[in-house]
Amino acid sequence: MTQVRLEQLVRCFEGITPCAIATASADGTPNITYLSQVQYIDSTHIALSRQFFNKTQQNLAANPRASLQFYDPLTFNAYHALIRFDHSETSGPLFDAMSARIQVIATHTGMAGIFRLIGADVCEVLSVERVEEFLIPGADTVRLSHVPGVMTELRGLQLVSDRINRARDLDDLLTSALSALDELFGLHHSMVLLPDESGQRLVTIASRGYGESGVGAEAQLGTGLIGTVAATHKLLRVSGLGQELRYGRAIRERVRDQGGDAQLTPEIPLPGLPDAASQLALPMLVGDELIGVIVFESQSNLAMRLWHESFLQILANQIAIGLDRLRQQEDEESSSQPPVPAPSGAALAPARAAPISSFQVSSDKVRKFQFFRNDDCVFVDGEYLVRNVPGKILWKILNEHQRGARTQFTNRELRLDPTLGLPPIKDNLESRLILLRKRLLEKCPEVRLVPTQRGRFALELGCPVELTERDHS
Amino acid sequence: MAAPSQTPLSDELIAFLAQGVSLLVGTCDASRTPHSLRATGMRIHDDRRHATVYLPAVTSRNTVTDVAVNPRVAVLASLPLDHRSLQLKGAVTRVGTAPGEAQPFIEEYLAGFGRVLEVVGMPYEVITNLSHWPSVALEFSVDELYVQTPGPGAGARLTGTTL
Numbered sequence: 001m002t003q004v005r006l007e008q009l010v011r012c013f014e015g016i017t018p019c020a021i022a023t024a025s026a027d028g029t030p031n032i033t034y035l036s037q038v039q040y041i042d043s044t045h046i047a048l049s050r051q052f053f054n055k056t057q058q059n060l061a062a063n064p065r066a067s068l069q070f071y072d073p074l075t076f077n078a079y080h081a082l083i084r085f086d087h088s089e090t091s092g093p094l095f096d097a098m099s100a101r102i103q104v105i106a107t108h109t110g111m112a113g114i115f116r117l118i119g120a121d122v123c124e125v126l127s128v129e130r131v132e133e134f135l136i137p138g139a140d141t142v143r144l145s146h147v148p149g150v151m152t153e154l155r156g157l158q159l160v161s162d163r164i165n166r167a168r169d170l171d172d173l174l175t176s177a178l179s180a181l182d183e184l185f186g187l188h189h190s191m192v193l194l195p196d197e198s199g200q201r202l203v204t205i206a207s208r209g210y211g212e213s214g215v216g217a218e219a220q221l222g223t224g225l226i227g228t229v230a231a232t233h234k235l236l237r238v239s240g241l242g243q244e245l246r247y248g249r250a251i252r253e254r255v256r257d258q259g260g261d262a263q264l265t266p267e268i269p270l271p272g273l274p275d276a277a278s279q280l281a282l283p284m285l286v287g288d289e290l291i292g293v294i295v296f297e298s299q300s301n302l303a304m305r306l307w308h309e310s311f312l313q314i315l316a317n318q319i320a321i322g323l324d325r326l327r328q329q330e331d332e333e334s335s336s337q338p339p340v341p342a343p344s345g346a347a348l349a350p351a352r353a354a355p356i357s358s359f360q361v362s363s364d365k366v367r368k369f370q371f372f373r374n375d376d377c378v379f380v381d382g383e384y385l386v387r388n389v390p391g392k393i394l395w396k397i398l399n400e401h402q403r404g405a406r407t408q409f410t411n412r413e414l415r416l417d418p419t420l421g422l423p424p425i426k427d428n429l430e431s432r433l434i435l436l437r438k439r440l441l442e443k444c445p446e447v448r449l450v451p452t453q454r455g456r457f458a459l460e461l462g463c464p465v466e467l468t469e470r471d472h473s
Numbered sequence: 474m475a476a477p478s479q480t481p482l483s484d485e486l487i488a489f490l491a492q493g494v495s496l497l498v499g500t501c502d503a504s505r506t507p508h509s510l511r512a513t514g515m516r517i518h519d520d521r522r523h524a525t526v527y528l529p530a531v532t533s534r535n536t537v538t539d540v541a542v543n544p545r546v547a548v549l550a551s552l553p554l555d556h557r558s559l560q561l562k563g564a565v566t567r568v569g570t571a572p573g574e575a576q577p578f579i580e581e582y583l584a585g586f587g588r589v590l591e592v593v594g595m596p597y598e599v600i601t602n603l604s605h606w607p608s609v610a611l612e613f614s615v616d617e618l619y620v621q622t623p624g625p626g627a628g629a630r631l632t633g634t635t636l
Contacts, residue, residue, distance in 0.1 A: 017595075020549070022509035024501035029562065030547040032499030032509055033621055033628075054628040055619075069497070069509045076599045078511065078532075115624075133531040134511075135602045242594055247623060250556030254624025277594065301594070 002130045007043045009072065009079060009128065015101075016073035016240035016301045021048065023059035023066045031055045036247055038070070039098050041122065046083065048121040049098050051251075060085040060121070073240075073302060078134040083123040095120045100228050100236055107223045109248035114255055156184040160315055164322045169454075170430045173322050174206035177315070182208055186303075187296050189273055192284075192319075193219060193226060194292040194431050197389050197421060202230055202293060205431050210273070215438040216386065219293075229281040229293050235313055237304050239278040273297045280304040282313050284320035291320040330411070330430050330455070361445040362462035371395045371469045380444045390436040392420050397449070397459055398467055411455045433457070481521035482615060483634035486559065490515060490550055493582075493589035498526055498611070499547040500539035508535040513605040514575075514582035515548065524548070524561065525612045527571055527579050529604040537609060540565040546613050549621060553593050557636050558621035563614040571608035579605050 013019070015037060022032045033056055037049035046068075050057060060066060064085035071078050089095045099117040106115040160180040167173030174192050181187040189209035193202035200221050207214030219226035229236050238244060276297040284291040294316050296304065370379045377387040378394055386394060393414060400406045411429055415422055422429060437449050446462035482490075496512035514527040526548055528536060540546060544565040551558035571579075587600035618631040 020497050020509055022497075022499035022501075022507035022547075024505045024507045026505075028501055028505050028543050029545050030499035030501045030507050031562075032497050032507075032547045032549045032560065034549070034551060034556075034558070034623070036623060051623075052625060052627055056628075063505050065506050067499075067507045067509050069511070076602070080509070082506070131532055133529075133604050136604050246554070246593070247556055250622055251624035253555070254622055254626060258625055260625070 002132060004079065004128050004130050005043060006040070006046070006081070006125050006128050009070075010040045010306060011074065011302070012070045012072050012079065013038045013040050013046070014073060014239040014302070015244055017071040017076075018243065019068055019070040021056055021066055021068055023056050024063055025055075025059050026062040031059055036244075037098060037101060038068070039094065039120065041094065044125050045086075046081075046123055046125055047089070047094055047098060048123060049102065049117055050088070050119040050121055051102065051115060051117060053118070057121070065126075066123070076135060078131040079128060080131060081128045082126040084126055086122045086124050088119040088121050090119050094122070096232070097234070100232055100234060101238065103228050104225045104236060104238055105244045105248040107228070108225075108245060109252050111248065111252055111255065112223070114260065115248060115251050156180075157311070157314065159184060161318055164318050167322060167326070169451075170323065170326050171206070171434045173319070173326065175208075177319055177322075178206060178208040181296075181315070187298075189276075189297040191217075191295050192292055193217075193230075193295070194428060195221075195230070195290060197423065197428075202226060203435060205292075205435055215442070216435060225279050225281050226293050226295055229283050230290055233283045233285060233288075233290060235280070235282040235309055235316075237278070237280045237309055239301050239304060241277050241279060273299065275299055277301045278304045280308055280312065282309075282316040284316045284323065286320050286324045291323050294319065326430065327426060327428065331425065363446050364463065366464045366466050367444055367446060368466045368468070369395075369398060371467070372471065373469055374471045383443060385443050386436055386439045389420060389422060390432045390439070393432065394436055394440075395467075396420065398447075398465060401459055401461070402465075402467060407459050408452070409457055409459065411457075480634075482517055482618075485635040486618070487517050487521070489552070489557070489559065489636060490517065491585075492552065493585035493587075494550040494552050495586065496526065497549045497551075498528065498536060499549070500536050500545070501543060502535075502539045503542045508539055510536045511603070512548070513603060513608065514579040515550070516575075516578065521615075523566065523612060523614055525610050527575060527582075527605075528609045528611060530570070530607040530609050531604050533609045536611070537568060540568060540611065544613075546611070548613075551621065553589055556623055558623075559631070559636055560619040560621040561613075561615050561617070562619065563616040565611055565613045567610075567612040569610055571610040575608060575610065576606055579608060 039047040068081040163176040191207035222231040448460040501507040
């Protein structure tokens with residue numbers, strides 16, 4: 001056995017390869033089981049997750065010495081640590097961090113409140129040894145996955161920061177930041193979600209690597225990875241997602257077997273990649289206010305490493321400040337605009353070319369829009385398009401156009417319209433318009449909302465439209 | 474040694490143990506310091522009350538030393554596909570170098586385990602690269618069975634014939 005330092009083995013505790021613990025009772029009967037989570041604390045301490053009272057905890061209470069067996073997820077070398085149970089924590093930062101990770105799996109598998117952390121059992125690490133010849137000598141070159149290197153982090157950080165700083169508007173800021181992270185750091189799948197007006201949901205406003213269908217996808221506050229990050233304001237990184245979901249499902253089956261069906265809620269699908277192996281979600285905060293959540297995903301188990309947490313949190317902070325800056329700018333400009341909406345055909349020469357739609361789609365085919373009054377949903381040709389505030393904005397614009405052939409609109413008139421339900425300050429109107437534009441581009445490209453000047457936009461119709469209103473049956 | 478109180482291993486449990494489960498062995502020394510070790514195969518005896526677990530000779534020093542002073546042993550069998558897990562507890566009845574005919578049995582076990590791990594995203598070679606020969610055969614009595622599948626009731630004595 002070769003003595004090694006625990007701090008060199010942090011990646012062994014990512015949750016990709018499971019850790020096992022052997023304990024012994026007072027009479028010397030061994031017990032061995034897998035642990036759902038081991039958290040590295042420092043070079044001489046780790047914490048074990050405890051979700052259920054079991055033999056391991058009974059044994060540790062009677063005999064605090066235990067042996068931990070774990071594996072390097074890249075080389076698959078095995079390690080043994082001799083540990084001694086010290087104390088259990090049921091609150092505080094360590095408990096919260098471990099609990100949040102479990103909550104992600106619990107909420108995804110419909111077991112919120114059933115599968116939860118009872119305690120974080122802190123153990124002193126007495127020694128760590130590599131198991132010699134665990135792998136046949138010469139065969140320890142198998143790699144789980146290729147881990148892309150990062151060129152020069154500081155230079156990359158500067159480039160992304162510059163793009164954020166230069167952004168003209170919200171869409172420009174998010175698009176340029178996500179593309180820079182993809183090009184410079186190989187983070188190919190990312191999305192940004194902002195809270196909706198209810199504060200209970202987050203809506204995807206920008207995405208990269210998912211195709212257009214990513215925009216508009218929702219996450220519930222407090223549910224899953226994104227919802228947990230939004231509720232706790234703390235970043236979460238989950239590796240070995242497949243392994244953790246299988247673990248969650250195993251517990252779900254045990255609950256079901258024991259007649260606990262009534263406590264279970266349906267398992268919800270993961271947002272984003274269907275086969276994501278690792279995810280990192282970071283809160284975008286300004287002060288205590290949640291501006292949004294930024295999420296990175298990969299099909300590789302080890303694409304998100306510990307250093308990404310610090311690095312990307314700096315960027316998330318930058319994006320949050322950038323978003324807040326643009327929002328404030330928007331508020332100020334809005335209050336200085338004339339309160340009366342510009343009439344159709346007014347001399348409002350476009351200040352710049354339409355940035356959203358670079359091609360014009362036209363058709364003679366009538367597109368049929370339906371507004372469902374009871375849940376503010378808009379469908380186009382029977383297919384869901386958008387809902388809530390963006391849905392109501394679209395409906396207002398289409399109706400006003402139909403009533404008087406108006407084509408020019410201002411953000412200010414939308415803000416002054418009480419039927420839209422926008423809050424008086426920090427209304428995120430620009431983000432709702434971006435969502436609406438992108439959803440239209442994807443589902444009905446013949447209908448476009450083209451920015452003309454700051455705070456103004458034009459409705460362009462490349463087809464006849466038909467509008468009907470009804471209630472959901 | 475107390476008479477075995479556990480009913481013999483059922484057909485269902487023997488089938489479960491034969492489908493590429495992960496095998497870990499727990500022992501402890503005279504000072505009650507536990508040790509764990511990955512095993513590379515387990516054969517259930519015809520009486521269904523005994524089993525032989527195979528340990529790589531190069532990694533089994535602690536385990537062999539432990540059972541010389543304390544014969545109690547725990548073996549965790551867990552299926553990575555769904556985490557169904559069974560813990561067998563008993564006492565070691567014999568320790569020795571595994572005979573040559575055990576080698577193909579061990580290699581077949583590793584191939585099966587590798588195929589299961591491949592399904593959950595691990596490279597197959599990880600398992601075939603495990604040191605496994607020469608091997609130590611650890612024979613033990615299966616005195617107690619515990620459900621070890623994570624969830625409520627984990628660690629409870631198995632009362633039925635299946636997990």
